[in-house]
Amino acid sequence: xxxxxxxxxxxxxxxxxxxxxxxxxxxxxxxxxxxxxxxxxxxxxxxxxxxxxxxxxxxxxxxxxxxxxxxxxxxxxxxxxxxxxxxxxxxxxxxxxxxxxxxxxxxxxxxxxxxxxxxxxxxxxxxxxxxxxxxxxxxxxxxxxxxxxxxxxxxxxxxxxxxxxxxxxxxxxxxxxxxxxxxxxxxxxxxxxxxxxxxxxxxxxxxxxxxxxxxxxxxxxxxxxxxxxxxxxxxxxxxxxxxxxxxxxxxxxxxxxxxxxxxxxxxxxxxxxxxxxxxxxxxxxxxxxxxxxxxxxxxxxxxxxxxxxxxxxxxxxxxxxxxxxxxxxxxxxxxxxxxxxx
Amino acid sequence: xxxxxxxxxxxxxxxxxxxxxxxxxxxxxxxxxxxxxxxxxxxxxxxxxxxxxxxxxxxxxxxxxxxxxxxxxxxxxxxxxxxxxxxxxxxxxxxxxxxxxxxxxxxxxxxxxxxxxxxxxxxxxxxxxxxxxxxxxxxxxxxxxxxxxxxxxxxxxxxxxxxxxxxxxxxxxxxxxxxxxxxxxxxxxxxxxxxxxxxxxxxxxxxxxxxxxxxxxxxxxxxxxxxxxx
Numbered sequence: 001x002x003x004x005x006x007x008x009x010x011x012x013x014x015x016x017x018x019x020x021x022x023x024x025x026x027x028x029x030x031x032x033x034x035x036x037x038x039x040x041x042x043x044x045x046x047x048x049x050x051x052x053x054x055x056x057x058x059x060x061x062x063x064x065x066x067x068x069x070x071x072x073x074x075x076x077x078x079x080x081x082x083x084x085x086x087x088x089x090x091x092x093x094x095x096x097x098x099x100x101x102x103x104x105x106x107x108x109x110x111x112x113x114x115x116x117x118x119x120x121x122x123x124x125x126x127x128x129x130x131x132x133x134x135x136x137x138x139x140x141x142x143x144x145x146x147x148x149x150x151x152x153x154x155x156x157x158x159x160x161x162x163x164x165x166x167x168x169x170x171x172x173x174x175x176x177x178x179x180x181x182x183x184x185x186x187x188x189x190x191x192x193x194x195x196x197x198x199x200x201x202x203x204x205x206x207x208x209x210x211x212x213x214x215x216x217x218x219x220x221x222x223x224x225x226x227x228x229x230x231x232x233x234x235x236x237x238x239x240x241x242x243x244x245x246x247x248x249x250x251x252x253x254x255x256x257x258x259x260x261x262x263x264x265x266x267x268x269x270x271x272x273x274x275x276x277x278x279x280x281x282x283x284x285x286x287x288x289x290x291x292x293x294x295x296x297x298x299x300x301x302x303x304x305x306x307x308x309x310x311x312x313x314x315x316x317x318x319x320x321x322x323x324x325x326x327x328x329x330x331x332x333x334x335x336x337x338x339x340x341x342x
Numbered sequence: 343x344x345x346x347x348x349x350x351x352x353x354x355x356x357x358x359x360x361x362x363x364x365x366x367x368x369x370x371x372x373x374x375x376x377x378x379x380x381x382x383x384x385x386x387x388x389x390x391x392x393x394x395x396x397x398x399x400x401x402x403x404x405x406x407x408x409x410x411x412x413x414x415x416x417x418x419x420x421x422x423x424x425x426x427x428x429x430x431x432x433x434x435x436x437x438x439x440x441x442x443x444x445x446x447x448x449x450x451x452x453x454x455x456x457x458x459x460x461x462x463x464x465x466x467x468x469x470x471x472x473x474x475x476x477x478x479x480x481x482x483x484x485x486x487x488x489x490x491x492x493x494x495x496x497x498x499x500x501x502x503x504x505x506x507x508x509x510x511x512x513x514x515x516x517x518x519x520x521x522x523x524x525x526x527x528x529x530x531x532x533x534x535x536x537x538x539x540x541x542x543x544x545x546x547x548x549x550x551x552x553x554x555x556x557x558x559x560x561x562x563x564x565x566x567x568x569x570x571x572x
Contacts, residue, residue, distance in 0.1 A: 042466060119484035122466035126474055130481035140475045167475035171467040246483060
């Protein structure tokens with residue numbers, strides 16, 4: 001009796017272990033990183049679901065006139081942001097009011113969008129799909145289009161053992177793909193793991209970074225994921241007050257979600273409205289242009305001072321956040337073998 | 343190896359036998375909500391008298407009923423697992439709620455929420471009546487629309503759009519409703535929609551489409567609409 005119980009336990013153990021190995025390969029928490037915010041138990045990853053999500057991410061079928069995909073605004077070669085435009089372009093060349101943020105390490109985020117309008121990664125895709133300036137479609141119709149497609153019948157069946165697309169399954173698959181977009185192999189990361197060394201210049205830049213920037217752009221994600229006011233003057237055309245739109249609380253005026261600085265070499269233009277093209281402009285903002293409005297973050301009340309050598313050093317450090325293995329990861333690329341056109 | 347499997351099977355069989363014997367003791371009970379306009383049953387897309395001088399047509403009435411539970415003498419005796427129901431005036435059968443109750447249960451009050459609680463609102467994509475394809479999920483900002491009412495008025499020729507939702511303070515619009523009835527009588531619950539327009543001036547508040555103070559004001563009217571019918 002005792003023996004058989006042990007055996008059952010052992011078999012169960014093997015079973016779970018086997019599962020964990022699969023999970024680890026699809027998503028893993030880098031050493032010394034915090035626990036992800038995303039609840040994987042509600043949406044367990046599988047290779048087939050991730051693939052379905054990736055195809056959906058790249059397929060313009062999600063837009064009303066079949067012209068725009070998620071990747072149109074979030075391109076992999078630019079850390080999943082929209083490069084040449086400061087304000088993202090959608091269908092009929094309509095211009096949205098915000099710059100698309102770089103997509104990475106989203107499993108750790110609790111709120112999405114510059115103002116945190118979206119409370120869960122699964123629900124994120126609904127916003128661009130329904131936005132008249134972005135994809136101009138609605139999820140009911142998207143699901144109908146998917147159910148009319150032989151390709152998607154196969155992909156949904158492979159993922160869910162059910163060829164019927166639903167809103168839930170569609171959104172969860174897109175989440176799965178986005179969850180795999182983990183960037184944790186920059187030079188900075190290998191220095192932290194002890195397999196590489198900073199140059200003198202980078203080392204000095206890292207010290208300056210910790211002194212002036214890391215209160216908000218906290219390691220290892222390079223964002224504390226909070227809403228802060230970093231002293232940008234308001235654009236009087238766009239009149240974007242950020243977080244206040246969501247909470248309707250005046251103390252949230254001009255607060256925006258702190259963006260990650262990982263891969264910032266490729267994620268220009270910068271800020272919620274893409275007002276800065278170059279890193280140099282960003283540093284000029286922090287050293288000279290910070291607006292002292294009442295809501296300005298306390299971390300920036302005393303102006304940041306950086307002479308030109310310090311600026312060069314800080315820039316050198318920021319460039320160690322580039323992660324080539326992320327930017328050129330085949331698993332994130334256009335699924336050519338499945339989406340034939342283009 | 344084989345005997346381990348058989349043993350395991352026996353255990354599983356026992357387990358299923360136990361759980362299914364529990365479900366045998368359950369009975370399906372219908373609790374229905376009757377949408378009403380004054381003393382008539384409410385019809386969509388027909389003119390109805392509004393206050394003294396105007397008439398109104400209800401074009402959409404959809405709302406969530408969730409977290410159903412039954413009480414007896416002030417004590418909770420049953421609550422529905424995974425309890426989310428989307429009621430839609432254009433689909434009358436959605437107003438009949440089939441509850442799986444234990445046999446011989448006694449109850450004298452029904453409690454439910456109109457809307458979706460905040461924990462569920464932040465739990466990501468869900469299926470069934472909560473699937474975002476049901477048209478009850480906001481897209482530009484996360485959250486369910488708890489109560490959706492759209493209508494037209496004749497004289498002022500005005501479109502009324504009330505999408506009442508919001509799950510976060512200070513605009514948490516979820517409403518808890520409790521109706522009491524004679525013990526185990528055939529309960530008829532009325533949704534008296536005319537009362538919604540009694541305590542609110544629809545020429546002043548005519549579009550509510552996000553969580554805000556007006557949504558809160560309208561949400562507070564909802565508990566008064568649910569009454570025990572005669």
